[in-house]
Amino acid sequence: FPGGTRSRSGMVETHLKLGLAGTAVEAFARNVTFGVKRPVFFVPATLNYALCLEAETLIEDWLKGAGAARYIIEDDESSQIDRVTAFFKKLVSLRSAMVVRFGEPIDPFGNAVDAAGGSLAPDGRSIDPATYVCRRGVPSVDATRDAGYTRELGEILPRIYSRETVVMWTHLVAHVLYRHLVAESAGYDLFGRQRRRGEVAMDHAQLVREVGEARDRLLELESANHVRVGPVLRNTAAAELVTQALDAWRGYHTKTVARQAGSEVVIEDPNLLLYYQNRLVGLAEELATEDTLAAARRITEEVSR
Structure with missing residues (x-):
């Protein structure tokens, strides 16, 4: 490590x-x-x-500022047999669930x-x-x-x-959703924003469009040898990437990450969303459009400092 x-x-x-x-x-x-x-x-x-088996505990620990002192966590997800079982069931059902590069x-x-x-x-x-x-x-x-x-x-x-680093489809969908949460939370700092559970929704069509745009930028960055793109993210339509990400999270974590409600996707757990999107913090501004650049900059400033 x-x-x-x-x-x-x-x-x-x-x-x-x-x-x-x-x-x-x-x-x-x-x-x-x-x-x-x-x-x-x-x-x-x-x-x-x-997917990360211990994402809930890890990100909460990081947000509390206690990560350096707690390597072994007594109540993390990996200590619960049902969570481990759910993890492996979900793992074997996913395409390209893990890539070692x-x-x-x-x-x-x-x-x-x-x-x-x-x-x-x-x-x-x-x-x-x-x-x-x-x-x-x-x-x-x-x-x-x-x-x-x-x-x-x-x-x-x-x-x-x-x-x-190989970017997976869950990372990208989480990043686009979290960027929208940031854009809709202008009066909140990082920690206040993390408490906005179920308060912010993103239009599904907008989510699909922005995922597609961000994926195109990732492929350009890969061509410039700045990052690697996972096979599912590279070869799957943007709408299907969104569906697969929501399905991968559903029923796996004890808390719902995000869910579709009609024509919108509701952000239910900003903490888990933050964990998955954090893989792209260093690329946030490069993945943004003119309309989303301000939110991307806030992510870079608040999360990576």
Whole structure:
């Protein structure tokens, strides 16, 4: 886990816990110093899922500001047998319920590596990573120097995680619904808005249209190598994406996330909606149109700060 534990907010981690990374950098330095021919590589991987078993507890914990102190939660959903059973039943019925994506490996200094494991400079030249731990040609273990390399990794890896994140259809539908909630809650801050259960509805046709527009922008971002798009989100009509998201949430969480009522979709649980949409916080403004940009900016400012 990049942040040390599970992401309680649902956001892609932007701050890396450096302890384990530092151990790997030191291990490489020791290997070179003592003549051990054993390379060290980092392989960034992202876990991307349409449903999260513990979403209710995780997002409430994050909103309370207690996430750092509570890794094991006594009353979380995974401790309830009926919730676990419901989770697996729902999981096997979904297409592309989870995607594990492995990014390209890098060496301990953030350089790309080729198929043979050799380090490459940004211009594609082969380089010897051992030179990073040498002083006047002599390899050594230097805690201060290696801490600097580790901090650089702490900046490089989150950028890779963001690029290798796979957006699922539940993330996108939740984002569009939550953006509408923000637009309709001008006089509320983040925490006041989260209490608006069942008060805000979005026209179904508008929801479908905005999901389609946002999906088109996601595909453009994917073409620019900024993010990845899940197979269901890529290949399914916008109206069906909305239907599938509402169905995926229905009967799974103990609280209703959103429900269709006639020609509208009513937002019932802003907390769960926030959790699922948070996967797209970093892209909120890029997914917005001129009409929705103000709400997208509020999401970016309030949620990611």
